[in-house]
Amino acid sequence: MERRTFLGGVAALGFAGPAFAQKGGAPEKTSVRLGVGGKPLLYYLPLTVAERKGLFKEEGLDVEINDFGGGAKSLQSLIGGSVDVVTGAYEHTIRMQAKNQKIQAVCELGRFPAIVIAVKKSLAGEIKSPADFKGRKIGVTAPGSSTAITAQYAMVKSGLKPTDAAFIGIGGGAGAVAAVKKGEIEVISHLDPVISKLDGDGDIQIMIDTRTEAGTKALFGGSNPAAVVYAKHDFIASHPNTMQRIVNAHVKALKWLASATPEQVADLVPPEYHLGDKPLYLRAVKNSLESYSRTGIIPLSGMESVLDMLRRLDPALADAKIDLAATFDDRFVKAAGS
Template sequence: MKLRTILTAAALALAGFSQATAAALEKTSITLGVGGKPLFYYLPLTLAERLGYFQEQGLTVEINDFGGGAKALQALIGGSVDAVTGAYEHTIRMQAKQQDIRAVIELGRYPGIVLAVRKDKAETIRSAADLKGATIGVTAPGSSTHIFVQYLMAKAGLGTDDASFIGVGGGPSAVAAIQQGQVDAIAHLDPVISKLEALDAIKVLVDTRTAEGTKAVFGGTNPAAVLYLKKDFIDANPNTVQALVNAFAKTLRWLEKATPEQVAAAVPEEYWLGDKDLYIKAFVATRPIYSVDGDIDPASMKSTLDLLTVTDPSFDAKAIDLGKTFDGSFLKKVPAQ
């Protein structure tokens, strides 16, 4: 009976804490946009949802999954979502357009994007320099996968419009695009890439799922997925933003220690693309991409700015204040575990 009394008291205390937390929030219901939720790029979002960490912070989070990161960004600018888990580079691009969008926690420190060519095109497309005239599948035009290929092409001496780009979405539609010959090459993420490798349908040309692969492309780390919001929303809802950051920070800590089997068990079965063992294998290959502390250092910010200036020579890098693309103040207030 004593143990039951203690457990009941603890549960009531936790409930009271949650209610107190919720009462302090400016908004308890949040609409969050993402472009391809089943992809490993956004795994921390799915885990925060499935592990109950949003609810623990007193938040009800409605997730809208769009065809790609660019569409999720458009939803934020248009006001149909409050926040986005998307590529850090969008905060820089929007600043150039006089839109104050700021990241508050890094979820991925490496892009995790892979450029691969359809197997029957492997003899003619051996590197980014051979992509001229090719049709390339990306998650969505304007998304990080699209910009990534443009960056590789520009570094190889090609124009960013020397190839055709098709949005193939995520999951089964991306796999089908290669299998049905709709595209010659694809820039995508896991589990799509691992599924295509298992089907022996592609040959990998560039791989940023590891520190080594990312350094080979960018010369160092390169921030990937982040949680970003409009500056005016952050200013008006600091407690709500803190709750979101708390939930994602706890997720990153869980992810750092979780086994591949625990991760697979935590996500919806449809994320496995019909093969749980393959999903686990893909997670192992992708695991290094996730941020450990959620912070973004100045060198990594500069790396992303360089990516944008290479893909768009007209981009005015001098007009960008990188210090206004990331607000690390909420990370400093995350409760210790």
């Protein structure tokens, strides 16, 4: 996607100038614990930008970031009360509603999943489609996370059951790369920069690619929101000014990403995020730019797409009554851009 197109979309956010940091009243809580599942992944790049650019501090917040092995673990930490807010997959808001847990998204960070499903290159002749995943070892960030769910959805669409393969948590950084290179897994469902590193090294053959709009439509039939900022409804209700400032920081991060070059991104993030190969990291950033949210608002069609996916995977959700409007509170994004 051309950069001017991306910039045009971001203009819809209506970003303000220097006064933007003043959006929202005095925060009810200035020390915030935030959970994330695999922070070095480009899926969560807006969070890293907000941290490294000092955007949380501009908003008067001291944000402690807790990095877990995968999105499912971040969700567990929120439910358990060890973090206040999470940057994680939108789908968790739906799953929790079905369990009578009121979790709400407040800002979309990724409009496409940006998840890639690939097979170890030496097995490409045997594993030609998700229909061949039965009995295979599939590496994901963590079982139950969006990487696992996306692979399961591809399997179900190919006529398999979501339990027909073994899902192995390999984390989100160098350990994931090593798991493929050591032959510990046969298929990988993962994100950049891990995917770009493995692809560049010739270790994998890409099968499904949701980093782009075309690839997302091919798997899901339409848009499919990815990373969001979410929290418990009770926390949002009792800390509206704090939430506003958290959203302000993420929206400013999206604005910075819209005009930043891959080189600027690579220079901003910690060097270990490059996985020892900065040129490959640059290509990974270019591959991922199309996936970031343009408006910060989750479209209804995207919510419906995720719900349809979950209903097909989880019998407990097949007939569950889900109020999609209750999964996303758009007030904070709208206020950030006003």
